[in-house]
Amino acid sequence: MKPTIAFIIFLLALPYSSGAEPSSTQQPQKGKPIYEKLCSGCHGVTGRGDGPAADRLRPRPRNFARGQYKFTYTKFGKLPQDKTLFRWISEGLPGSSMPPWKDVLTEEERWDLVAYIKTFSRKFARAKKKGRVPKPIVIGTAPPSSAEDIREGKELFLQNCAKCHGKEGRGAGPSAPTLKDSQGDRIWPRNLTKGWLYRGGGSPEDIYRTVATGITGTPMPEFMDSLSPEKIWRIVAYVESIRQKKRPPINDVLVSKHMQGDLPSNPCDPAWQSVPSSYIPLAAQVIEGERWFKTTIESVEVRSVYNGAEVAIHVEWADKTQSPLTAPPDKFPQNGLDALAVQLPVKMPLDAEKPYFLGGSSAKPVILWKWTNGGRPEVFLGKGILKMEPLDREHQTLRVAAVYKAGLWKTVFIRSLERPAKNDITIEAGKYLPIAFSAWDGNNGEKDAQRAVSIWYSLLLKPPVKADIYLWPLFVGLLIAVGEMALAIKVKKEKEK
Amino acid sequence: MKSFYRFMGVFLSVSLIFVSAASAMDTDYRMLWGFNPRKTVWFVAQLHLYLGAFVLAMPIFAVIIEYVGYKTGRKKYDLLAYEFTGLLSVAYAVTAALGGLLIFTLIGFYPSFTRYMTDIFGESMLFYALLFFGETFFLYFYYYGWRRLDNLAPLPSFIKLGGRFIGAVGSVLSAGFLFGFFGKYPGAVQPFWFVFFLLASASFFLLKNRKGLHLWGGIWLNLFGTAIMMVANSWVSYMMSPTAYDTNSYEFTGTLMDAVINPLWVPLGIHRMFGNLAFGGFVAGAYAAVRFLGADSDAQRAHYDWMGYVANFVGVCGLLPLPFAGYYLGREVYSNSALMGNNMMGGDFSWTFIMQAMLVGGLFLFSCYYLWTGMGRIPGAEKYRGYVKYLNAAVLVSLAVWITPHNMPLTAAEVAGMGGSQYHPLLKYLGLMPAKNAAVNLIIISTYAGFLLYIRSNRNKKIPIASHGKTARAVILAAALFCILLVGRYGLSLFMLDPASLDLPPDRVQVFTTTAKLLFINCGVILLSTALFFADRGKTAQFIYLGFTIFSVVFFLGPYGFMVMEKASPFLRNIAVSQFIQLLSCLVLVSTFEIFLFRSEHEKPRWGKMPERSQYTLITLCILMTFNMGLMGFIRSGLRTDWHIYGLLRDTSEWAFTPSNYTMTVMVSAISLVFLLGLVLIFWLSDLGEKKAEAPKDDIEERL
């Protein structure tokens, strides 16, 4: 018995063991080979953030030679503590290309690595010489927040943060398209609603730290001098309230609900709120043609309903700018068009064999419903990612509506279930229809093959629910109740005995 | 009344056979009253088989118990045997009637198929009907003669002498079957008929006194029953493995005997006999359990508890060899048609076999459980209580391995998680033959170990070897010799095996020698443990040999099987045989030791002191066995896929497809329900006609 419990405790405790104090014997020379094997691909052998992968990553890998570190517990621009570096090496920076290394490297190796990284910048040696020890800010623990705090936090947020992060926190503030970091690279304010992508960690203390110390080397300033800790905690409370903590689960089936009457054709129709959404992660199109590595559109959220005649697909995604911009910034003049395409096969596949997920092929083409900001929706026959042939517009029954608001595009695609032309697909209820998505962020310079893509998912028009899924539970419940009754009677009799 | 049923049953069967042979058939399939032919025939045939199994098993059961009573001189065994025989007559009549119904449905629904079968088997069908008269005669003799022959009054000396003479001559003649003087036949045909006729002849030695005469009648009742089963079996097995046909025209060209002695005839017969024995035991156990639950006095409870125990014991005796009989049958199916064999284990029926594994595993598990709960009624069993959980764990782990499929059902998300592969990288190995073999062997060993603990519970006084007589020593040495011969001979044959005979390249001979060496080591361990036994280290001897067997069968040959499967897969079946032989040797030797190791203190078990759940265990065993038989029937019939007679006569009806497992469970459940309810009815009917015997007093050791 006891061993059992001990074992369970042991199992539960397993993932949570990690040290935090630097080992006394950090050896940079031991860190060097590790660095060269594991880190130099991105950060470069010389630590200048110029590894082979560097220019294809967003954000660029850290340039250690500058001695500027982003998420530190020290004041803006100051050198970080060793244990901060240790933390980011161990846990990685969520949402960036920096993975956690604690599963590969021992604690000692990671400390050695910290020591080695510090040798790239002379600032550390100089500071050591002068006996300057990095002073961490005081954070404390997050106070409990009330609705009042959140409201006040929102006020503070609108005053201090909304210029870049936007009123809704999606990073779509007015100055968002103009930002660059200290190396002159374009940089986007964080979309604060997607909480699992916070680079510097997602706990309230982490958020406090970022607000208080800013992010060195970026336009994110430190607020610890201008705002009192209480105010910062209120901002944290507000940010916490708008942030979705975990990435939604990925579901391979997009379920379309049956409804009576007309489908909601307005993307902002409140009816859409009651339809469950599916989270579809997108990847940059790194596969064909002019490849593309730095997408800004990380995912789309899809909802769908249908009635006897039509199906509506509601696609929603975060985009920090509505492109084309009315006034593009001088520094980054790309000004393409935002767009989104829904991809379907031309024929319902009879077995597992589908068209090529990336735009089809000439042997097995796909249908693309493409909406472009400011243009008319078009239907293409896709025979490859770059071979999209527009289909005759007359026969099309596709309608698209789109609304941009506070960093969020919402679009609705509505089409008849019946195929509008012979060479097109009839959408049938109860069948798993392959479906895929492509998205373009114009202000990020995306067009044609340079876009974000998804793999195939399944769209299922779920036939209306039958009553028996409620009847069975009712039946079982009643059955149990009757059984209980019998038991109660028996117990009573026995007690009387 | 009963004779009327019986008469009607036999008459119906015989007349219908003639009708079927004579009727002019102009159509292949017919629908009658809108019944689904396939399901109707399925239903009737399975019901007939259930009752047939019951009717065949009960006499085996009764005769064994009666013989035990005769030898030990304990009256209560005799009464028990009589009680069971009383169930027989009504069941017999119903079985015959159902057989008639079956033939009628076959003629009705499948006329041209029935005609085809009649063309080949017509004569044996007539013979079949004639056998019934013998069966009926001996049934009457056995049942109604019981009271009159229930004493040891000697028979006239000419009968005694004649009996001995016939017995001696018959035994010698029957040996002729073994050595092939009456024709050479493939597979186990010769040994089977040797045993059959040996039993028939040896039974004459019993003709010493009146009780002996009665027992003789009982044995002949069984012989007729077996013969009837074997005749009917030949039809069924012929449908699976037809012989003697022209390979171009696919027409039957042989004689009746060619068709009867088809490859699966005897394997199926052996499997059925053990199956019937287990079935009979479990049905009788369930009967006792129901009587126990409804009993109104402690005396009755004690009686039915004891009855349930005996019945379960017989059931388990039938159950233990069943996996091996099944393996033998399966192997013959493979040899006869690799296609059919593969469809059985890896094709359409792989999942049905997973269900079968669940049921058989359940049988073993609940048999063990019954023994464990049974320890509660034995004083002195407390000291073994602690082992129960380990045995339980061993059985469960084996069971888990046994029912893990190779190709497991996965959701799309799981498939994606494994990169699109349909096999689990690790668990797939549990689905392969070597793992299954190891698991089955471990289950049997664990059940056996539980049984050992059980019988040891009230035998706690060790007997020193010096106090045994010569006979005891001789028996032990004989057992050891038998085991050494068994294991060593097979080891030697593996050692000498030519790789070419298994179509293997010469360098794979190493696999053979490794296995052979293991068997030789086993012989050494037999010697060692026998020596230990003679040095008064009996428990250690048992422990060493059991331990070695577990190591060798489960932990060595189990994993080794995977290697063999990769490198020399034809040898895998020899591995399985090695496992079986070692296990058998272990059961024999350890049991022999056990007999001479302790003296029974005769601390009486407290019969009747059993919790209700143990009785439900007996009922569960009966239900599981019934389901299992139905499921096996489905497999046997389904293996022919869309053929009436495999490869010879195609089933072109619209019901030729293989039904799903769900359809199977629904059908089998329905048939089982009808059968079990019918059984209650039969018990009730037979109860009506009987004068009530006094509930026997416990443990009256009454010499006959």
Add this chain to the structure above:
Amino acid sequence: MISRKGSDMAKALTKVFLFLLVMTAMFVYVGHTITVMTGGDREQTVGEGINAGAGEKIFFGKGKCSTCHSIGEKGSGIRCPNLGIKGDIFTKPIGERAVDRAAERSAQTGREWRALDYLFECVAEPGAYVVSGFRNEMPTIYKPPIDLKPDEVKAVIMFLASMGSEIPAEDILKPTGIAREYFTKIEASVKSQNDTTGQLKLYIQGDAENGESLFWDIESKAGCAKCHSVNGAGGSVGPSLAHVGGTRTLGYIIESILKPSAEIAGGYEPVIVLTKDRKRISGTKKDDTEDHLTIGTSAGEIVTIKKSDIRKWKVLKKSIMPGNFGEILTVQELHDIIAYLLTLT
């Protein structure tokens, strides 16, 4: 005994009965779960045409190849050689392996073997050159109980060849050389099996020429051409018989003549029409529009009737083909006609 102490026994029986029901429910539940998990009721997949895709379906379906052979990680059969890449022994897929094996066969027999020849040999005579380490236990797949047709055999070979070989499809469709020999063997075996099934083998002794004249002579007792066509000639009331010898089994042909109603060819449903002027017209339904019904009568004419003229009409279960050929034809004449039909491949 039950009746005597009724209450105890009745209670026990009730409990046991409930217990039995619970066990049964569990059993059915397991069966249901397993059936759902394993993809519902079993269906036989049949490939269409002669191509690798069809061959794959046959491989995993009707041909039952996959019960013994796996392809790489796909399938669970282990008794026979893996046809993909697996472990140390099978480092090449079957198509590629066939090249090596063919070379070995050439060395053994002194004839020139190609990969294609080897594949045909594997199918036609599996025991001829068994892979070392495996038993010679492959059944003859073009004989019962698997009973593949020659085209299905070709499809399977095409599927095997598609894994790593470069054998052109035409070579498999029209095999030459050693492959041709084996294919001829397969065809011969299938044919002899078809022609001699059961008692039907009697019927091959007819005179096809006489049968042909009976078929085409409308005035004769048979006069099949009244309704049936061959290569465009003849009537169009019944189905065309242009390829009946090659596409239908002998048994089917005989049954269709003697028992025309047993199975009615699709598109030739017999109808009976009662017109408003009390005329009965029976025939096969050729076309059914909103206002017209076109039927081919048993006399061999095509009649179009206005729906407005029809009082009643219905589709029959009985073929309009005369069912009395068994009576009006002599056995010899019947054999002759069948012999002629068999030439129509």
Add this chain to the structure above:
Amino acid sequence: MKKFSVLFTASAVVIGSYLFLKYFFSFYLQLPIPASLMKTYMFLIVAGTLLALTADDDSARKLTAPFHSLLFDPSLRRSRNAVFFVLPFLGAFITYQSRPKTEAPVEFRTVHPAPPSSMTAFGKTYNLITLRNPYRELEINDPDNFRKAVEEGKAVYYRNCLFCHGDKLRGKGIFFDAFHNPHPANFQAVGTIAQFQESYLFWRISTGGPGLPKEAAPWLSPMPVWKNHLSEDKIWKVILFLYDYTGHRPREVGGNE
């Protein structure tokens, strides 16, 4: 508390086994355990625990004691009523939960399909049976240049492969979520590159997803056709890097056929 001990042991064993199976597979082996199998095993564990604990009367009584006292103990009246009230709803809820769900149709694919005997790329035809990595011999003959080639391969990897196959070559690059089915290959696992000859990798890299044979579902794989983006040279070098980084050895040509 004493009388709960047997019940507690039973629950501890069941829950412990569940956690063990879950942890063992998902953390230790990093493999999913199929839900169907998990269900079966848990059924066996629950049944086995019950059987073991009811095998003798004493522990059976102890096991049922809590239920018995729940039914009969007057002081537990409230709990009894609560349990009686909750049970039907619980049953109904479980039934509702077990209604058929919409799951994507299962699509099996062959993960490591058989390669063709030859392939064409870079204007040449390669015989994949005899094809060797031209840089492999440097490993013994010229270790310095071999290292150089590996370093060049590393650069290729970080510029091209990193995004899917990840920093640690475990197949968990930044696009892992988006390309989750089929997911990028994990080169560290023993079942991937360690199983193959270098020519196999050359084939897979050069022809990418669309070059897969049908049984491997070429329409699903996002693997680019690298012969369109990389030179032959770079492909061979990146292969060197994959083996070098993971410490695996390529399978030697020939085997023991």
